[in-house]
Amino acid sequence: MTSEIKITPLGAGQDVGRSCILLTIGGKNLMLDCGMHMGYNDERRFPDFSYITNEENERLTEHLDCVIISHFHLDHCGALPYMSEMVGYDGPIYMTHPTKAICPILLEDYRKITVERKGEENFFTSEMIKNCMKKVVAVNLHETKQVDEELEIKPYYAGHVLGAAMFHIKVGQQSVVYTGDYNMTPDRHLGAAWIDKCRPDLLITESTYATTIRDSKRCRERDFLKKVHDCVEKGGKVLIPVFALGRAQELCILLESYWDRMNIKVPIYFSLGLTEKANHYYKLFITWTSQKIKKTFVQRNMFEFKHIKPFDRAYIDNPGPMVVFATPGMLHAGLSLQIFKRWAPNDHNMVIMPGYCVAGTVGHKILNGARKLELENKQILDVKLSVQYMSFSAHADAKGIMQLISQCEPRNVMLVHGEAAKMDFLKNKIQQEFGIDCYKPANGETVTIETIHNIQVDIPLPLLKREASKTGLLPPDVKRPRVLHGALVMRGNRLQIIDPSQALKEMGVDEHHLRFTSTIAIEEDGPTNKAAEKIYQLVKRKMKDFPIHYSSDGSISISDSVLIQVSGDDDEAKSVLVSWSHQDEDIGSFLLQLLREDPSLVQAV
Template structure:
C-alpha cells in the first residue's frame, strides 16, 4: 500500500492485517519516532486471505495447534456427526472465519462425495460474495488467480438456509450468525437441536462472558434462555479455534517475554498493560540544531579562561525555527535576520581591593593583568579612564575615607554575563604584585 506523506515530518503507512476482509493496520511516523496502531491481525495465511505483511514478531509461544491439524480435526468431527445422522451447528460471523470454513467444507464434500446438505444463513452468502468481488485484491493469490475462471465463493454443496430446514430429519451442517449464540438465527437453531445427543455445535471463535456460547464452552448443561424455561444441553460441544488473531494468550509467557526484552535491550522500555489500562511511553527524541560558525568561534574563544572546556557548557545564542529546521545564531545575527531593534540589559558590580597606586596606575595594572589572562580577547585602555573588554566597561575610583581602597566598577551587557561574572571573580582575588 502507498505511503501517505502528510508533510515533511508526518508519514502514514497502511499494512494488510489479514484478520478479516478489509482489515488494516497503520504505522504513523513523526521524525524519528513511530507508533503502530492496529486492531486484530493474523500472521498465518488462510484459504481466502493472506497473512499480515507488517514486519512484527510474535514471540509468545503458539497456543493454537498447527493449522492443518485443526482443519483435519474439524473435518473429522463434522464427518463423524453427519455419518451417525446428527446435525452440526457452526455459529459464525458473516465476514469472519465463515468464508474460510465454507471453502474447507466445500472441498471436503466434493472429495468425499457426501450428500448431506450444508446451509448458510440466508443473505450472508450473497453479502460475502458481493464484498469479496468488490475487494478481490485483498484476498490471497490463489483466490485472485482462479477468480476469473471460477468464483471460489459460489459453492456447489452449500445453499441458503430456510427456517423450516431446522426441523428436517437427517444429517445437516448449518452456518448461522451470530458467532456467540447470544441472539439471532444461530440461537434459534441451537434451541431446537440442543436436546439431541447425536447433534454437535462447533464454536470456531472466542465467546464473550455471559453469552450462551461462553456458558456451553464452560460445560453448563442447563441454560435459562431469554428468561424462560430451562434448556437441557445434550448435544456435543466442541471448541476449535479458527480465530484470525495473532497467537499470544498466556500472561506468564508474556511476562517472560517482557523480562527477556528488558534484559537484552536495557535502554528500551517494555510495557505490558492490562486490557483497558492506559500506559504513557516516554521518549527522548534527538533534535538536530545547526550552529552559526561565528557563534561557535566566539564560544570556543570563551573556553580558554573558563572551566575545563571538555566539560559540557551552556552555549548562549538565539534559537531560530524556520522551514522545519532549527538554527542557533548569535543575537546580533538574529536581530539582523528578523529585523528587530536591540534592547540593552546591563549588569553592574562593585569590587573593592587595596592598592597604594593612583587610580590611573591601578587601572593600568588591571589592563595588564587582563591581557595576560584573556589572551584571545581584544582589551582596550581608553583615554577617558576606562578599560573595555567586549561589552564590559571597567572603571576605578578611590574611597574618600581610605585612599588606598580602590572601588572597581564593572558593567556588562546580558550577552556577556558569563565573561562579566568571570572578571568579577578574577578581580576579587586581587592584582599580582
C-alpha cells in the same frame, strides 16, 4: 516535561464484549470502539455513556474530539447508532473503508433480530444507522489523518477480519496504540497484523487468548475436517455458528477444497444472502486479503464456492446429513440459535464452535458443559448433540501478543478485552520479560500514566558556532545544563532557538543592548600600561580560542563586546574595569574570577 495519559474502559475492562475505551491524551478526548455485549439484553448491553456527560441531557459531542472504530464486529461497533443518534454525538467517527462498507449491514441485521423478532422497543432504527454512518470518515492504511491541528491518527493492518485496523494516536510527543482485535499469524484469506517500531507511551491490546498458545494450524484443520466428515458419514447434521465475515470464509475455503478432494456429495449451506454479500466485499477490498488470494484472484476467485449453497429455513428439517454455516457465531440469537434448538436433541448431530463465546450466550453455556438449557418460553431444551470447540478464532494468542509488544516497543501496556484471571498471567509475563508496567483496569476504573518527554528544539548553525567558540572558556559538562543565549520561537509546530537580534527584527521591535560593568582593585605598582600588558598576557594565555585585541590606549577587547580597561596613577593601586554585553555573561563571569584568583596579580578586593 511530564504529562499524563488517562484511560477508562466503559466496556471490555476485564471482560470480553462491549469494547469501549475512553482515552485522554494531550488534552484531547477519544472513544476507542463503541460495542455491545452479546451476553445481555438489558441496560448492560451498551456502555454507560452517562459516565462521560455531567448532566442528563448533555450531548457527548461536548466531551469527545473523535470516535475510532477498529473493525465491524458488533462487540466493537454495535452501540454506535445508539451513541450517536440517541445519546447524541455529532463529531467525526473514523474507520477503514471496508469497515465503513460492512458495518451498516451488520448493524441492520442485528436491529432486525432485536426489534422485529424479539419486539424490543427503545432501540435504534434503520434511519438512525444511516444518519450515524454519515458521520464516518474513512481512512487508508498507513495514512496519517490529521483530526485537528494537534491530534493525528494512523491505521495499521490488524488481520482478524476484513478491514480491521490497529490505530496509532498521537498528540504532540504523546502517543498510544490501540489494537482492537488482531491476529499475528496469516491464514487462508487474510494476512498477519503488522505495526512499525513506533514506541508509543502506551499499547492498549486485546487479551482474549492471554493464556493460550495455539497448536499447529494444520493439525487443527485436519481435526476439524475429520470431525465434520465422520459426523456426515454417519448421517448426522453439522452446525457451525459463525459471524458473517471472517472465520466463515476461512472455514468455507477449507471445506470447499476438502469436499473437492474427497468427492463428497453431502450439501454444505451458508446463511441466505450473506454469501453473496461476503463475496462482493472480498472482491471490492481484495487488497486487504492474503498474498495467495491476491495472486490467484484473476484466475480463480476463492470466494466463489462450487459446493456451498445458500441456506433456506425450510431445509432445517430436511432428512439426511448436511453442514450448515449459520449466523451469529455465539448462538445468542438469529438463525444459528433456531437451527441449534431443532438439532440439539439428536445425538447423531454435532455443533462445532470455531471461536470465542462471551459469558451469557448459549454458545458459552454449552461449551461449559450445560446439557439442559432453559429457553425464553421457560421450556427446557435437552442438548444431546456432540459439542465441539475448535479455536479458529482470529485473535492473537499469548505468543502473538508478546510478538506485537516486541514489534512496537511501548513504554507501558494495558490489557483489555479479556478475562481478569488470564490477564493476571499475561501481565506478570509482560512485566518480567519486557520490564515495563502493565495495567488491567476494570470497567469504570481510570488509569493515569505519567509520560516524560524531552522537548525537541532546533538551533541554527550560526548560533551553535557562536557557542562552540566559547568552549575554550567553559567546556560543556554533560552532567550540567548549559546556558544558551537566544530567543525561543515557535515555527509551525516546531520550537527553535534563534539569535535574539533576528527575533527582534522579525517582530519589528527595536533592539536595546544591555551591558554589565564590574570593577576590581589590584595592588599593582608601576605604570598603568605595564599592568594592562600583564592582564593582556594573562587573558591571552587563558582564552586562546577567542579573538583578543590590545589597543594603544591600554584597553583590551574580547570578541568585540567584552572590554577590560585599567586605570590609576603610577606607583599606586590600579582599578580594572570589566564590561560585557548580556550575551557574553559567561565570559564576563569567567574574567572576574580569573582576575581575582590569578597569583600573578597582587589583589586588593
